[in-house]
Amino acid sequence: MADSIRAVEREWSKASAKVDLARLVSTQKLGDLSAQLGECGESLRERGADDDEMSDEQVAALSEHLQKVRDGASKVSSDHKELHGNISKIGRAIDKNFTIDLDASGQENVFEAPERARMLNGVLCDHFLRQGRLDVARRLAEEAGLNLKDEAISPFVALNQILESCQERNLEPVLSWAEANGDWLKSRNSCLAFKLHRLKFLSLLEAGERARALEYAKNFAPYAEMKKREFQQLMGCLAYAGKGLSTSPYAFLLDPVYWTEACDEFMKEACALSGLPVTSHLSAGLAAGCSALPNLLQIKSVLRQRHVHDMWSAMDELPIEIDIGSEQLYHSIFACPIMKQQSTSENPPMRLSCGHVISRDAIDRLLTGLRLKCPYCPVEMQATDTKVIHF
Ligand SMILES: [Zn+2]
Structure with missing residues (x-):
């Protein structure tokens, strides 16, 4: 990554130096031309004070000046055009050095359903409101048919x-x-x-x-x-x-x-x-996405190498658990290690007498009569020894 940044930076420094030079040269050139024209105008006014007709000499001098101005202006313009090459080199350096295919880590149609699109627009609207961009939020709400x-x-x-x-x-x-x-x-x-x-x-x-x-x-x-x-x-x-x-x-x-x-x-x-989260949902999502992205890209390439790249897109959840730091943790969620499901009020996490925690559905599956054996350690217990855990 550092090498990529340096490569882009190099192109940027080159282009920036050229832009500075071109600015200096063109400012000087245009200044000179303007001064010359000023002088020329001055001399015309002096000589033509008592005669409205211009002499042949004056016409020749004026055309010479005008030609110089034209040449000067086209030189400035062609210098300016040359800069485009240097600037587009920065763009090419970015394309070449940051070739991460971000599409690979997402699902294209995730916001296609109208309900999801509405939610996304709502999140954007909320973000603009927080930023004080009321006009943008109002317009978005209007165009997206949100009731703001x-x-x-x-x-x-x-x-x-x-x-x-x-x-x-x-x-x-x-x-x-x-x-x-x-x-x-x-x-x-x-x-x-x-x-x-x-x-x-x-x-x-x-x-x-x-x-x-x-x-x-x-x-x-x-x-x-x-x-x-x-x-x-x-x-x-x-x-x-x-x-x-x-x-x-x-x-x-x-x-x-x-x-x-x-x-x-x-x-x-x-x-x-006001009972609002400190950061908007959009900022929180972006921050979580940025910290999770390197891991997601890595796992995607591993899945691709093993020719199982369809596996992930078929699921509505991530294939691995990603640590995105404590700042991004908002609610503790219990996912049952047996059933691979998040707990709900109907299917809460249950503490076994040995201390291991699994979901109620998992307990129902493991019950033989009224007895139960922990799937992680050999402790046996009665179904009544388990307790609901509240986060
Ligand atoms: Zn146990």
Whole structure:
């Protein structure tokens, strides 16, 4: 992979250098031509002040200039055309170095059924709403025949407005939100309010408003114990109000990362409050897909080598279990190792007296009379010794 990236990068550097050179040359060339034309126009105006007719000499000089301009312009244009070759080389390098056939890892007709297509459009719509792209979401809903209700849109509109102001370093809307939902944030042990107050305090200090910052510092009072170290640092900042703060030992507190962190935390809390997942289904699906893809491609090629490539496409599930990291885990699901099925409320996971867990359907199959032998260890038990497990 690294080699492929380097190969594309090489072509990109070459093309980029050529583009820069061409820009320099053409800017100079066009500048020269424009200056020459200016001079020519100037001399024509001077000489032609008391005579409207141009002399033969003037006509000849003007045609010479015009010819130069034409030549110059066509040279610039042909230089520009040459660049296309270099740029298309980047495209070819990408095609050559990233030849992964992604189609091999998916099923073509998976979204063909109308119900599935509707679900996919719904997921896309939800994603656009989260991104604050209300116009796109509305248009998609309209064209895909989805019923997008105003109640579904309004929470996102409010959230996005607050988020945008925070990104533009206007803390008032997000501070009012945090105040209005103070009890909820407290119940979750959230530090959002502290982080927002810290940003506000530092902004005041940066603006050289030491007295206002000191007054504002009373907002830290509830966190003084919990955030002792941070509190000390902030009090230390008071010695460096104004420009001095950026060269002080506390300059690290001005890192833009603190703003990003506050924005992310606000979205996390606001989504949790509205009962929404933090990331959209589309982002979650994409992230899971990206981490699973290398494994999927590998297994596909193994299946193909063994001439059993039809095996996978016939199934509605993956042929192997893929670890996509704990961040992508949302619900624990139990799949019965005997029946190879996911558990349901009718067929729940059951704990045997030895500790092994299988589904109720599997137990029914293994029962001989009222007795049962664990399929993993030789322990025998009564059917009544098993217990339903709840996740
Ligand atoms: Zn057992």
